[in-house]
Amino acid sequence: MLSNPARTTSELRARLQQMTQRGPLGxxxxxxxxxxxxxxxxxxPGGGWPLGALTELLSDQCGIGELELLxxxxxxxxxxxxxxxxxxxxxxxxxxxxxxxxxxxxxxxxIRTQRPQAALWAAEQALRCSGIGAVLNWSEHIVDRSLxxxxxxxxxxxxxxxxxxxxxxxHTSSPAALRLQLQPLTEGLEVHIKKSRGGRAGGRxxxxxxxPVTLHADGSSDALAVHSAAGAAA
Amino acid sequence: MLWLCIRLPALRHEALAADEDAxxxxxxxxxxxxxxxxxxxxxxxxxxxxxxxxxxxSGALFGEPxxxxxxxxxxxxxxxxxxxxxxxxxxxAAALLTQGQxxxxxxxxxxxSSGLAPLPxxxxxxxxxTRDALRSAGLSRIGEVLAMPRAxxxxxxxxxxCDYLARLVGELSDPQPSFRLPEIYRARCVFDYDLHDxxxxxxxxxxxxxxxxxxxxxxxxxxxxxxxxxxxxxxxRGSHAQSCLTIGLSxxxxxxxxxxxxxxxxxHNLVLSAPIRALTLCADAFTTPAIVQADLFGAAEQRxxxxxxxxxxxxxxxxxxxxxxxxxxxxxxxxxxxxxxPGVPGVTGVTGVTQALSGTPSTSSTPFATCAPRPxxxxxxxxxxxxxxxxLQGPERIASGWWDGGDVVRDYYPARGGDGSRQWVFHxxxxxxxxxxxxxx
Numbered sequence: 001m002l003s004n005p006a007r008t009t010s011e012l013r014a015r016l017q018q019m020t021q022r023g024p025l026g027x028x029x030x031x032x033x034x035x036x037x038x039x040x041x042x043x044x045p046g047g048g049w050p051l052g053a054l055t056e057l058l059s060d061q062c063g064i065g066e067l068e069l070l071x072x073x074x075x076x077x078x079x080x081x082x083x084x085x086x087x088x089x090x091x092x093x094x095x096x097x098x099x100x101x102x103x104x105x106x107x108x109x110x111i112r113t114q115r116p117q118a119a120l121w122a123a124e125q126a127l128r129c130s131g132i133g134a135v136l137n138w139s140e141h142i143v144d145r146s147l148x149x150x151x152x153x154x155x156x157x158x159x160x161x162x163x164x165x166x167x168x169x170x171h172t173s174s175p176a177a178l179r180l181q182l183q184p185l186t187e188g189l190e191v192h193i194k195k196s197r198g199g200r201a202g203g204r205x206x207x208x209x210x211x212p213v214t215l216h217a218d219g220s221s222d223a224l225a226v227h228s229a230a231g232a233a234a
Numbered sequence: 235m236l237w238l239c240i241r242l243p244a245l246r247h248e249a250l251a252a253d254e255d256a257x258x259x260x261x262x263x264x265x266x267x268x269x270x271x272x273x274x275x276x277x278x279x280x281x282x283x284x285x286x287x288x289x290x291x292s293g294a295l296f297g298e299p300x301x302x303x304x305x306x307x308x309x310x311x312x313x314x315x316x317x318x319x320x321x322x323x324x325x326x327a328a329a330l331l332t333q334g335q336x337x338x339x340x341x342x343x344x345x346x347s348s349g350l351a352p353l354p355x356x357x358x359x360x361x362x363x364t365r366d367a368l369r370s371a372g373l374s375r376i377g378e379v380l381a382m383p384r385a386x387x388x389x390x391x392x393x394x395x396c397d398y399l400a401r402l403v404g405e406l407s408d409p410q411p412s413f414r415l416p417e418i419y420r421a422r423c424v425f426d427y428d429l430h431d432x433x434x435x436x437x438x439x440x441x442x443x444x445x446x447x448x449x450x451x452x453x454x455x456x457x458x459x460x461x462x463x464x465x466x467x468x469x470x471r472g473s474h475a476q477s478c479l480t481i482g483l484s485x486x487x488x489x490x491x492x493x494x495x496x497x498x499x500x501x502h503n504l505v506l507s508a509p510i511r512a513l514t515l516c517a518d519a520f521t522t523p524a525i526v527q528a529d530l531f532g533a534a535e536q537r538x539x540x541x542x543x544x545x546x547x548x549x550x551x552x553x554x555x556x557x558x559x560x561x562x563x564x565x566x567x568x569x570x571x572x573x574x575x576p577g578v579p580g581v582t583g584v585t586g587v588t589q590a591l592s593g594t595p596s597t598s599s600t601p602f603a604t605c606a607p608r609p610x611x612x613x614x615x616x617x618x619x620x621x622x623x624x625x626l627q628g629p630e631r632i633a634s635g636w637w638d639g640g641d642v643v644r645d646y647y648p649a650r651g652g653d654g655s656r657q658w659v660f661h662x663x664x665x666x667x668x669x670x671x672x673x674x675x
Contacts, residue, residue, distance in 0.1 A: 110558045
């Protein structure tokens with residue numbers, strides 16, 4: 001088992017470093033989930049998204065790559081056998097894209113309540129469950145008490161609660177461990193760390209995102225691709 | 235043989251059952267979890283109902299009867315049944331001992347003889363004339379009666395009296411008609427008042443579910459669903475309305491606490507059309523219980539068990555259609571390339587019961603493994619837009635569906651909206667119109 005002691009030691013050292021980096025307020029020793037974006041991990045306490053806590057994504061726009069930002073972490077949760085829950089998203093979570101992006105469908109749960117209170121209730125239940133990895137929520141107006149309940153539920157289940165909220169929500173207080181404001185850029189996202197429990201707020205960084213176009217191995221981009229199924233069913 | 239006798243002085247009233255027999259049948263099914271020999275005697279105005287369980291044979295499974303007894307009594311208390319218990323080697327003696335205020339356990343033949351002797355003669359289940367005659371002969375204790383020559387007693391009071399005494403001390407075997415578990419379960423509560431809100435249902439339900447749990451344990455079975463039938467008060471037109479709630483579970487279950495939690499969620503949103511007069515719990519389909527083993531994979535098992543419980547709770551409260559899984563369909567038209575299914579993600583492999591995503595084409599056999607990237611967010615239906623300013627790439631032509639009337643010829647492009655959003659748009663070549671169908675969220 002200890003065939004490579006050097007590696008084991010270096011692993012342990014890395015873990016120790018990770019543990020000591022977490023500040024004195026480091027969310028009670030809750031683990032962090034590598035975000036897959038180096039520049040972002042470097043700014044987050046513990047080196048990643050806070051598990052067992054809420055993360056707020058503050059933006060007035062939908063479709064700027066907000067989910068793309070979370071995707072590497074969601075993939076690793078799904079690989080670890082934990083489920084991902086979409087609660088009342090303002091769109092249909094698109095199955096072919098989920099599969100393409102490495103999120104197995106048997107790990108995806110889509111909850112449609114269309115009632116704000118029911119959505120919050122469902123989010124709380126899901127966050128409390130250790131079989132769940134992440135809960136994505138789009139509730140527009142959440143009162144402080146509900147936020148606290150969600151935060152407690154996430155702590156209890158050691159799950160990751162993600163709240164998509166309008167930018168104006170920043171002016172109200174929140175128990176979320178992490179609050180990020182997102183702005184679209186031509187080639188990615190500008191992420192402004194508004195609050196980071198156990199870390200430093202105020203950081204701004206540019207996170208490059210995968211472009212929605214395919215580049216083939218030879219470097220050429222997609223030419224006219226015709227999917228004609230004529231006769232396929234004949 | 236060691237018999238536990240439970241005296242239930244207020245059974246019918248406490249069970250809210252239609253009659254004493256129904257109440258005894260419910261409780262006998264519950265008691266069967268601890269003993270394969272259960273019998274009962276229906277009470278009347280003068281006598282309480284009695285329930286017997288033979289516990290000697292259950293020793294291997296449950297340990298000493300004296301250790302099992304507190305468990306049985308605790309459940310009786312939780313269900314709200316007033317009772318007295320006693321243990322004795324013969325059913326008649328156990329029944330006699332329940333007349334005391336305290337718990338009496340006479341475990342051996344020797345304990346039985348010495349334990350019965352000092353008890354008052356009035357406890358004997360003999361006709362009152364017989365007891366009076368014995369008293370007038372100067373006897374007052376059971377021991378004194380047992381010491382009398384049997385032949386003399388038989389001449390004076392008849393053979394039934396001697397039979398009883400012989401059965402009491404275990405000299406004569408005392409075969410009891412054994413209770414048989416029913417194949418389908420049906421338990422009914424009748425209220426002698428109108429229930430106007432569902433909160434009032436919770437207490438009787440708690441008891442019904444605990445009895446149900448006993449029945450399931452007795453049969454070593456579990457359920458994936460059961461029904462609650464609510465009978466409403468006769469309305470103005472004189473008809474009896476009935477509503478039926480089906481409680482579904484994603485894994486085979488028999489824990490009363492879990493049932494109760496789901497029922498509570500279900501009742502939370504229920505608006506009663508009329509007050510309730512009766513409630514019936516019924517189950518007719520049973521399955522093998524899922525055994526959660528504490529092995530190497532215990533943590534994963536527990537996690538999926540928790541997940542199953544979460545899904546049950548969500549569906550009980552929000553409705554089955556609100557909790558969906560996703561699956562792929564082999565179709566080039568983006569809006570037809572998926573389906574939402576009332577499935578149970580993540581737990582399919584564990585229980586083997588709910589094959590939620592069965593029939594899902596494997597990803598390699600679908601067009602998506604090879605086709606251009608798709609956006610994670612789809613707008614249903616697509617939104618009509620003005621021709622977009624910036625097309626980033628493309629087009630990807632999708633021409634499909636001529637055979638089913640959903641014929642489309644579209645050129646798809648990733649595009650950038652004026653607000654910086656990353657869009658997936660198509661140009662409908664037939665209509666010559668532009669649509670927004672997806673977002674690169």
